[in-house]
Amino acid sequence: MLAIEADALRRTYTSRTGWLRPRRTETEAVRGVTFDVAPGELFGLLGPNGAGKTTTIKMLNTLLLPTSGTARVCGHDVARDPVAVRRRIGYVFGGDRGLYDRLSALDNLRYFAELYGVEARDQKRRIAELLDLVGLSGREQERVEGYSRGMRQRLHIARGLLHRPEVLFLDEPSIGVDPVAARDLRRTVADLAAGGTTVLLTTHYMAEADELCGRVAVIAGGRIRALGTPESLKARVGDRDVLEIEVYGVGEDVLDGVRRVPGVRGVAVEERGTAQALSVQTDRGAELHAPVLAALDGVRVGRVISREPSLEDAYIALVEGEDSPEPDHERAGEEAHDLTEMTA
Template identity: 85%
Template sequence: MTAIEVRELRRTYTSRTGWLRPRRVETEAVRGVSFDVGEGELFGLLGPNGAGKTTTIKMLNTLLLPTSGTARVLGHDVARDPVAVRRRIGYVFGGDRGLYERLSALDNLRYFAELYGVEPREQKARIAELLELVGLDGRERERVEGYSRGMRQRLHIARGLLHRPDVLFLDEPSIGVDPVAARDLRRTVADLKAAGTTVLLTTHYMAEADELCDRIAVIAGGAIRALGTPDELKSRIRERDVVELEAYGADEAALERLRRLPGVRGVAAEERGAAQAVTVQTDRGADVHGQVLASLDGIRVGRVVTREPTLEDAYIAIVEDADAPARPVAREVTA
């Protein structure tokens, strides 16, 4: 059975700019997105900032109305029957919002249990069950203000599960969480999927998506650019090698020189403290080490390694190869 069905979903925002001569500008945040999520599936929605991930999730959980297109959750239309959708879903988002810090975790869950309409006779057992699930049993009487970021995120998940939702939306749940807490969160999410909960996950951590997701959709510029299992997405760049090097002070001009080298298929750089992790995707078997180092002449280079492509490399290639820029499309509207 299909838990989530999305067909040509669009969302356009209208804003006004200017003072003396105000203009209306329409921004297409989501442009004709379509996908299905099976019942009991853990589905990943990946994309760069501003790609339309959170807007899509907010339409699916009835926080935003679609401009056009349709979306159904467990057979209920999100625009025509939002109350029925809300009864069947849970929503967990990253960050510190959504909890009362001066209350204990126990009191937070009691409060939200009332809001979610959990029967009073079921609340005690349900809260105890969830505290154990997310690993907060024994700490439930402590104020949330003393919790770490990881503990708060696990409490967010417990809150989202109080009413036993059939579908759970996790919007970047591990953002800002340390590696140990992130591992615990992944274990919790995997347990939810094993128990039969349908999960739609957004994340910027590719290793997390590779470990957890049954299938992944990559969204860029408000449109789906690729959809498949992690292995299917990685197979798109199977005929490539990856040269990863540590650089200090590589500017955009240096990266552009790398992109113009014969045999180079893509270049990405990530700041890591004082250094940069520069990833160069090349044709399989292309010997470009000498040319890469020559292009970075004058820039201090540390470790250089060649490795097999990962899901992160596939993701970068998909986003860079997208026909439209990986940002919302805006246009001026005449009155």
């Protein structure tokens, strides 16, 4: 039996615009998503903001009803048998909501253990196990309001594991977390999968997915664009080279000029402090240093290197040229409300 089965999932949001002449508009956030996850697998769902990741995960964990299509978790239909699904899953989302800042970590876990129906005689041992797992032993008596972002995220994971779920949904758990805390989170997630927990991880950090996931699905515009191992996705850009250029203050007009250089297959830019990292995908063997640098005329340029394509480059190739993300309905509603629904 598969841990997760999604078949042609769709979710449409209806909204009203205008005051004197209100008009109903529909937005398809998820458009026919299909994939499955095996028991014990660490599966990644990758995509930009507004791509449909969170909407998909909320349909799988019963917080949203699909407009059409079906989904099963541990053999139970998410629409027909949501209570059975909720007993078998945990849900951890990125951000600050979902914990009580004025309580200690220990009191938070005691409170949620009651909500999750953990037997009183098992709570002390289970909480101690989880505090040790996420590296918070010795800090459990401190108020959460004094915790760093990384510590909060680790406590979120402990909360989601209290009732020993068979499937754990991690929705961008490392968002806004510093590199050291993100490394610790990745280690915790890897340990969970090694222990047999099925994990579905949504993220837009490619290095995180490349390190952790056995298989990944790239979602953009509400549709699955590619599905496979990180290695198989990298093979899609095996006919390309990558120029990585350190730039300062590059604008969209300049990037458009780089895209127009013959032989350039894709362009992406990432902020890195005061500088930017410009990745330019080119045809394999094409010597485009000179024309690309010429297109950057007037922009301050630092280090220039050539390298092999990464998972991030494969991801860029898959989503490059897609329509702009639709309005982000994914996080509609309060996460605290979601958590109350999950424990109901």
